[in-house]
Amino acid sequence: MRKLDEERSWVTDEQRLTRFGRTLRSTSLDELPSLWNVLRGDMSFVGPRPLLVEYLEQYSPAQARRHEVRPGITGLAQVNGRNHVRWSERFTLDVAYIENRGFWMDARILCATVRTVFTRQGISQDGHATMKRFGEGDG
Incomplete structure (x- = not known):
């Protein structure tokens, strides 16, 4: 991503994303470093995607x-709309x-993930590199 630059109107993640970065996102190759976390035992292949620590205080008990x-590299939300899924869903x-x-x-989710990645479904919401931040509405 490019550095934040208000003079060039590189303010949002979408505006700061380079062509190379867009290609990595669209092919999900930007997820490859997460495999290291799986090998270390910090993540699994399937489970809820890790979110920013700053969201913790906003979670309901459920x-x-x-x-x-x-946390996992892929999960049920990723194969059911990925970043087009509303936060509540x-x-x-x-x-x-x-x-x-x-x-x-897990086997069904992994198979569905392959389909989702190859069809490039739900990569990002309009105007966002991925999706709205949690707390910015239920978009």
């Missing part, structure tokens, strides 16, 4: 359940995963 499992899907997790669910 939303905070997403921390009952290790994302948290609902995260909790649904926690309540129903198992080998077959």
